Amino acid sequence: MVLLLLMIVLAVTVACTPLLDRLLGRNAGWPISAVFLGLTLLVALQAPQVLGAGEPLEFSRPWMPQIGVDLHLRMDGLGWLFTMLVTGIGSLIMAYSTRYFPPGRRLGFYFLMSLFAMAMTGLVLADDVVLLFVFWELTTIASFYLIGLSGVSADRPAIRTFLLTAMGGLALLAAVVLLIVRTGTSRLSVILADTSWTQDTGFTSLVAVLVATAVFTKSAQFPFHYWLPDAMAASTPVSAYLHAAAMVKAGIYLAMRFTPAFGDLLLWNTLLITLGLTTAVIGAVFALQQHDLKRLAAFSTVSQLGFLVAVIGVGTPAALVAAAVHTVAHALFKSALFMVVGLVDIQTGTRDLRRLGGLRKRMPVTATVAALSALSMAGIPPLLGFISKENLFESLIHAPGPAWFGPVAGIVAVGAAAFTFAYSFRFVYGAFWGQPRGEDEESTATEARSSFWLPAITASLGGLLLGLTVPALDPLVNEVALNATHQSADAHLLLWHGFNAALGMSALAIGLGALLSWRSRSGEALAGRDLVPVTGVGVFEALYDGVIRAGKRTGDLTRTDSPAFHLGAPTIVMVVLAAVVAVAGLGLPPVAGQTALGLDWLLVGLMAVAVGSAVVTRSRMAGLALVGVAGFTVALWLFFLGAFDVALTQLLVEILTVVIAVLVLRRLPEKFHTVKRSRTVLTAAIAIGAGLSTGAAAYALTGRREISAAGEYFLSNAPDDTGGTNVVNTILVDYRALDTFGELVVLGVAGLIIIAVLHSSGLLPVHASRRVTVAESNAAYSANDNTVLMRTVGRFLMPLLVLWSMYLLLRGHNEPGGGFIAGLVGGSGFALLYLAASSDTRARIRLAYPAIIAAGVLVAAFSGFLGYADGSFLKPLHAEIPLAWGGYFHFTTALIFDVGVYLAVVGVLLTALNELGLDQGSGRRAKPREADAEQHPPALSSDEDTSALDGSTTGGNR
Numbered sequence: 001m002v003l004l005l006l007m008i009v010l011a012v013t014v015a016c017t018p019l020l021d022r023l024l025g026r027n028a029g030w031p032i033s034a035v036f037l038g039l040t041l042l043v044a045l046q047a048p049q050v051l052g053a054g055e056p057l058e059f060s061r062p063w064m065p066q067i068g069v070d071l072h073l074r075m076d077g078l079g080w081l082f083t084m085l086v087t088g089i090g091s092l093i094m095a096y097s098t099r100y101f102p103p104g105r106r107l108g109f110y111f112l113m114s115l116f117a118m119a120m121t122g123l124v125l126a127d128d129v130v131l132l133f134v135f136w137e138l139t140t141i142a143s144f145y146l147i148g149l150s151g152v153s154a155d156r157p158a159i160r161t162f163l164l165t166a167m168g169g170l171a172l173l174a175a176v177v178l179l180i181v182r183t184g185t186s187r188l189s190v191i192l193a194d195t196s197w198t199q200d201t202g203f204t205s206l207v208a209v210l211v212a213t214a215v216f217t218k219s220a221q222f223p224f225h226y227w228l229p230d231a232m233a234a235s236t237p238v239s240a241y242l243h244a245a246a247m248v249k250a251g252i253y254l255a256m257r258f259t260p261a262f263g264d265l266l267l268w269n270t271l272l273i274t275l276g277l278t279t280a281v282i283g284a285v286f287a288l289q290q291h292d293l294k295r296l297a298a299f300s301t302v303s304q305l306g307f308l309v310a311v312i313g314v315g316t317p318a319a320l321v322a323a324a325v326h327t328v329a330h331a332l333f334k335s336a337l338f339m340v341v342g343l344v345d346i347q348t349g350t351r352d353l354r355r356l357g358g359l360r361k362r363m364p365v366t367a368t369v370a371a372l373s374a375l376s377m378a379g380i381p382p383l384l385g386f387i388s389k390e391n392l393f394e395s396l397i398h399a400p401g402p403a404w405f406g407p408v409a410g411i412v413a414v415g416a417a418a419f420t421f422a423y424s425f426r427f428v429y430g431a432f433w434g435q436p437r438g439e440d441e442e443s444t445a446t447e448a449r450s451s452f453w454l455p456a457i458t459a460s461l462g463g464l465l466l467g468l469t470v471p472a473l474d475p476l477v478n479e480v481a482l483n484a485t486h487q488s489a490d491a492h493l494l495l496w497h498g499f500n501a502a503l504g505m506s507a508l509a510i511g512l513g514a515l516l517s518w519r520s521r522s523g524e525a526l527a528g529r530d531l532v533p534v535t536g537v538g539v540f541e542a543l544y545d546g547v548i549r550a551g552k553r554t555g556d557l558t559r560t561d562s563p564a565f566h567l568g569a570p571t572i573v574m575v576v577l578a579a580v581v582a583v584a585g586l587g588l589p590p591v592a593g594q595t596a597l598g599l600d601w602l603l604v605g606l607m608a609v610a611v612g613s614a615v616v617t618r619s620r621m622a623g624l625a626l627v628g629v630a631g632f633t634v635a636l637w638l639f640f641l642g643a644f645d646v647a648l649t650q651l652l653v654e655i656l657t658v659v660i661a662v663l664v665l666r667r668l669p670e671k672f673h674t675v676k677r678s679r680t681v682l683t684a685a686i687a688i689g690a691g692l693s694t695g696a697a698a699y700a701l702t703g704r705r706e707i708s709a710a711g712e713y714f715l716s717n718a719p720d721d722t723g724g725t726n727v728v729n730t731i732l733v734d735y736r737a738l739d740t741f742g743e744l745v746v747l748g749v750a751g752l753i754i755i756a757v758l759h760s761s762g763l764l765p766v767h768a769s770r771r772v773t774v775a776e777s778n779a780a781y782s783a784n785d786n787t788v789l790m791r792t793v794g795r796f797l798m799p800l801l802v803l804w805s806m807y808l809l810l811r812g813h814n815e816p817g818g819g820f821i822a823g824l825v826g827g828s829g830f831a832l833l834y835l836a837a838s839s840d841t842r843a844r845i846r847l848a849y850p851a852i853i854a855a856g857v858l859v860a861a862f863s864g865f866l867g868y869a870d871g872s873f874l875k876p877l878h879a880e881i882p883l884a885w886g887g888y889f890h891f892t893t894a895l896i897f898d899v900g901v902y903l904a905v906v907g908v909l910l911t912a913l914n915e916l917g918l919d920q921g922s923g924r925r926a927k928p929r930e931a932d933a934e935q936h937p938p939a940l941s942s943d944e945d946t947s948a949l950d951g952s953t954t955g956g957n958r
Contacts, residue, residue, distance in 0.1 A: 002046060003059040003073040003125060006039060006083075010118035017111040028110050029098035036091035036117070043075075043083050050080045051475040054482070058127070062871040069186050074127035077479025081324060082124040082253050085331050086246055090117045092335065092455035093241040099452035100237055100342050108149055113241065116142035120246050124253055127188045129176045136172060136214075139250055140165045143242055147234040154233035160540055161227045168217025168224075172254075175210035178203070192260045193486075204261070208268045211258050215272075219251030219305045222279040226536020229286075229298040236345065239294065240338035248305055252327060255312045256320065256484045263315030263485055269400050272313025277396075277412045279306030284419030288526050293341045293351040293431060297334070300377065300423055303416060304330050307392055310409070314395050317481040317489035322391035324480040325473065325493065329384040332463040333376040337427070339456035340370045344431060346452075348445040353426070353527075358436035363447045365457065367432040372460040376467070378424035378513065379417060379506060382495055384467040389417060389509075390502040391493075397501060414509045421513025429517075470495055571690045578693035599640055607633045615684075618671045621662075628658045644816040645728040652824035656909065659831045663916040723878050723890045724813035732818065733894040733901075737864070737874040741897075744860055744904055748853045751908035755850060758915050790836040801829035809902055810895070819898030823905025830906070834913045849914065852907030860900030863893045 013035050020028035049055050056076040063071045075083065094113065101109070119138035126132040140162060147158035180186050182197045191197075198204050215221070220228035228243055242248075255272065262268035283303030290296040308330070312323050343366045344359065345351050360367035376385030397410035447453070466473065470493045481489035497503065560566070607630055614626035631654035638647030707715070714727045714735070722734040732740050805826035812818030867875035876894040883889055 001059065002042065003057055003075055004061075006042065007073070007118070007122060007125075009035065009039060010114070010121055014111060014114045014118055017114050021108075021110050025104055026098050026101045029094040029096075032110055032114060033091045033094035033098075036087045036094060040084060040087040040091060043080065043087060046075065046080065047475075050075060051077055051479045054479060061868070063128075063131070063873070065872055069128060069130045071131060072127035072187060073122075073125045074189060075125055076483045077476060078253070078256060078483040079124050081327065081476060081480055082249065083121055085249065085327070086117055086120045086124070089246065089331055089335050089459070090241060092459055093237050093339075096240070096339050096342070096452070096455040097237040099449065100235070100346065108145070109235075109237075112142050112146045112149070113238070116146065116242060116246070120250065123250055128186050129179060129188050129191065130186050132188060133169070133173055133176050136218075136250065136254075137166075137169050139247055140169055143231075143247055146238045146242060147231050149238075150234050157230045157233040160537065160544075161231045163544075164224055164227045164540070165217050168214040168251075171210045171213035171217075175207050175214070178207055178210070188257075192258070198261055204265060205267050208258075208262045208265055209271070211254065211262070212268065212271050215251040215255045215309065216275065217251070218254070219248050219309060220279075220302050221251075221275050221306065221309055222282060223536070225279055225283060225302045226540070228302055229295055230537055232294050232298045236294065236338055236342035239298070240335050240342070243298070243301065248301065249327065249331070252305070252308050252312070252323070255309060256323060256480070259312065259315055259320065259484045260486045266401065269313050269315055273310045273396075273399055273405075273409055276306045276308070276310030276313055277409060277416065279303065280310065280416035281306075281412060281419070284416050284423060285526075285531065287423040288419060288426060289531070291353050291527055293344060293353060293356075293427065294338075296353075296423060296427055297337050297341055300337075300420070300427075301334055303420060304334065304377070307413070307416070310413070311392050311395050314399050315485070316395065316398065317485050317487045318391075318398070318491065319395035320481040320484040321477045321489050321491040321493075322388065322395045323484075324477040325384070325391055325470075326388035328466065328473070329376060329388040329463060332459045332466075333373040333383075333385055336369055336373040336456045336459035336463075337377070339453075339459070340366055340373065343369075343448050343453055343456065347448055353430040356431045357434035358432070359445060360432040362445050363432070365447055365453050367428075369453065369456045369460045370428050370432055372464055374424040374428045376460075376463040378421040379509065382464070382467045384463045384470065386506070387467060387470050387493060387495060390497070390506050393417075393505040394500075394502040397505075410505060414505050414512070417506075417509035418512035418516055421510055422516040425513070425517045467495065568686060571686055575686075575689040575693050578696065582696075600637075603633055603637050603640075615687075618674075620665050620668060620670060620672060623672070624658060624661050624665060628654055631657070643728075645726065645818070645821065648816060648821050649824065652821065652828060656824065656827060656831060659835070660912045660916060663912070722813070722876065722894070723892055724894075726812060726814050726816065726818070728816075729812045729818040729898075730894075732820075733813075733897050734876055734892075737876070737894070737897060740901070741860055741864065741874060744901055745857055747908055748857045748904050751853045751904075751911040752850060754911050754915050790832070794832045794836040798829045798832060801825055801832070805829070805902070809898060812898060813890075813892060813894060819901030820905055822898070823902040823909075826902065826906050827909030830910055831913060847910055849907045849910035852903050852910065854907075856900045856902070856904030856907055858900070859903060860897050863896035863900065866893050866896070 013032060017028065017032065020031060024031075046057060050057060054077075056074050056079075058075075059071075059073040061071040063069055090113075094110070097109070097113075116139060119135045119142055123132060123135035123139060126135055143165070144158050144162040147154050147161060176186075179191050179197070182203065183191050183194050185191060217224045217227075220226075228248065231243055232239055234243070280303045283299050283301075283306055287296050287299035287303060290299060304326075308323055308326055311319050311326070313319075341351060343363070344356065347363060347366075348356065348359070350356065372383070376383035379386045379389035393410060393413060396413050397406045399406040399409045473493055474491065477493065478489045478491055481487070481491065558565075610626050610629040610633060614623050614630070617623050617626065631650065635647050635650040635654060638644075638650055641647075714731060718727050718730045718734075719725055722730040724730045724734070805822040808817035808825060809819060809822035810817075812822065864874040866877060867873050870877055874897070876892045876897075878893075879891045880888040881891050
């Protein structure tokens with residue numbers, strides 16, 4: 001239950017952040033930091049069981065039981081380590097953010113940061129590969145929005161980061177699918193313990209490459225390294241958390257987690273070690289070139305992640321011990337260094353090393369934090385970074401492969417470490433110990449308030465204290481190595497191991513780093529130089545533009561606004577397929593029983609008259625009316641066939657379609673445009689062929705046969721399975737509720753799109769040339785008089801429609817009705833009010849229809865979550881409620897789902913009536929152009945004394 005509590009608290013924190021943000025502004029970080037600190041203590045209390053006894057914590061709950069995917073959470077030593085980093089570093093960053101941002105609300109920042117923390121925690125605790133993938137992608141999405149919060153300048157970096165990391169997510173998805181198909185389970189711990197799939201070298205190599213791709217993209221490894229410095233467009237707290245201590249660690253975690261499967265695979269070893277060390281070297285070199293402190297820290301992160309990936313690639317228990325120690329050391333010193341960057345930036349107004357220097361006298365605490373963190377990053381004793389670096393060296397020289405591979409890897413690692421010392425020295429000396437170079441704010445900077453630098457010094461002191469007490473980490477690193485390799489490490493971490501190869505390599509790296517700093521004048525000689533002719537961002541943009549151009553050229557082949565072109569191709573294909581079936585004489589099941597009744601032919605005749613008339617008429621309004629007649633004919637046909645639910649839905653949709661379509665037709669020419677006779681003949685031939693093909697297919701495949709096996713199943717089992725006897729409704733809200741929920745979301749989005757499009761583009765008033773001017777000679781032309789009958793009827797009919805809609809909603813599970821039909825009836829009542837209004841101003845239905853749509857979707861989702869009480873999302877719960885007059889009322893949460901459908905449908909209909917029925921979609925009439933305004937003054941309202949009415953307005957004659 002600890003794992004469940006952890007996730008629930010994080011989810012509640014995410015939900016509460018908007019309110020905290022609104023009430024506390026930037027100070028909302030304090031309570032969030034306190035929550036994260038409490039969770040850190042909660043996780044720490046699990047150490048005796050997880051690390052001491054080696055017994056993982058587990059939680060499982062059905063999620064998608066039909067396909068064997070459950071909410072499996074598991075915390076072993078590896079999960080414990082990364083959870084501590086996510087919540088512990090997260091607590092420090094949240095506290096730091098309260099003073100980094102200026103006073104005022106930062107709506108969205110705390111929400112997204114908390115969401116990211118929840119996603120990252122779920123990722124490291126997930127024991128189901130599907131769940132792991134979901135959280136993996138959620139971290140990508142949260143990161144995208146967090147980068148984008150920084151303004152327009154961060155838009156492209158956010159997009160580049162998102163596309164690249166999402167590509168890695170697709171690789172991970174492919175690996176997940178392959179593993180599930182091969183092993184028959186989605187349980188991660190079971191997959192890693194199953195040795196059968198790892199015996200197939202080809203399959204294992206394919207999955208290893210896919211997982212490695214996900215690791216490289218998420219952890220910024222060459223050639224994907226460029227996204228992390230590019231993402232520095234985000235605010236410094238985001239960089240300190242996501243791009244130094246958390247998000248980039250997702251790739252590290254994934255590599256460590258899959259080491260049991262790939263640790264002995266030479267392809268995996270070679271990929272990770274080679275690309276990891278390449279990244280370590282180029283990241284270090286690029287870091288030394290930077291003038292911007294934040295970009296220097298970013299490239300140094302790339303380099304340190306390269307070290308981590310390389311040592312994980314070694315795959316031995318000792319190597320995983322080194323990876324675990326360096327993961328902790330890196331999270332501490334890098335989060336502290338990024339917070340130092342923010343402190344310098346806020347207090348001096350710049351991050352440019354060419355304008356900084358000598359800050360140690362004016363900002364002594366910040367200088368101390370920077371020095372401790374940089375020394376740990378450079379691998380100087382007695383800090384934790386020194387111990388982790390020596391373990392890295394020791395593991396790399398024993399890398400698997402040819403005898404020469406380990407020594408070469410060790411030499412490359414020493415070179416990268418030398419550059420690490422150089423850029424660490426440049427960071428500290430250039431900003432704090434060099435000569436003052438600023439003339440404005442940076443020359444008069446003062447130390448920040450203690451609440452600002454306290455989180456940073458906490459992280460830096462953590463590296464010092466753990467370095468001095470490093471044996472305390474033995475249980476953790478040994479358990480991590482055991483979890484990551486399924487082999488015991490039995491490591492004993494010490495600050496002093498005596499004279500050995502690792503110590504010599506460390507001394508050599510420090511010496512070479514000092515020499516490099518001296519020869520390059522603390523990096524100044526290399527800073528700003530372009531060592532390579534291309535940049536990662538440039539390559540990405542070139543590829544991006546190439547893909548867009550290729551897509552545009554491909555789309556140009558079929559790009560047209562002509563509906564005939566789009567409809568013609570599939571129609572022709574359908575006719576050809578029908579001809580092939582007819583010519584080939586493919587067998588179809590025989591038609592059973594009577595195939596037609598006399599009433600059928602009457603309806604066919606009525607349909608033919610309506611369709612034929614709609615084809616030949618040139619009036620848009622007449623065409624709409626005739627199409628409506630065809631729709632009503634279909635509804636009658638469905639009634640006669642006994643499909644009352646479908647017929648009632650068809651009838652209501654036809655009524656409301658006519659009402660809403662008229663609102664659109666007001667803004668179109670009265671007549672259809674003329675077309676050439678040749679085109680008329682062609683389109684008529686296509687239409688006739690499509691109609692005959694479709695009719696023949698429907699007749700051949702359905703007819704009046706006996707009910708299908710699926711139909712028999714629903715009729716026989718629906719009462720017992722769902723408690724309802726209306727099979728149509730039970731299929732929609734019980735058997736395939738998830739499909740219906742998806743359609744509900746689409747419906748809600750469509751309503752919101754109507755609002756967005758009309759409000760963003762502006763709705764032009766009806767053109768003056770189409771205005772009809774008539775003399776007000778009798779009541780037929782008075783907006784007040786000619787709606788008296790409708791207003792009188794509506795006054796009594798509207799309450800009845802509302803009551804009828806409630807009745808249909810409540811009875812839908814057992815009789816014709818349900819949420820959709822009830823929503824259409826309720827919407828019809830509002831349409832009646834709209835039509836009965838005397839003017840467009842009075843026609844406006846002043847309800848918050850966007851909120852009604854949202855409420856409908858949320859209510860349906862809430863009913864879905866109730867299903868978890870019985871094991872699955874959207875699984876209906878049932879209860880027998882005794883009635884006072886005897887008997888029982890069968891209550892099901894499917895009724896709550898139907899209420900959500902009802903609200904969403906009503907909300908969308910209100911949206912259509914208000915936004916399409918009123919000029920500008922807001923109740924305000926659009927301003928006429930100045931040229932038109934002089935010749936055609938705006939139409940007056942029906943309450944004013946006027947001798948001419950605009951026949952195209954919503955009031956009066958409709």
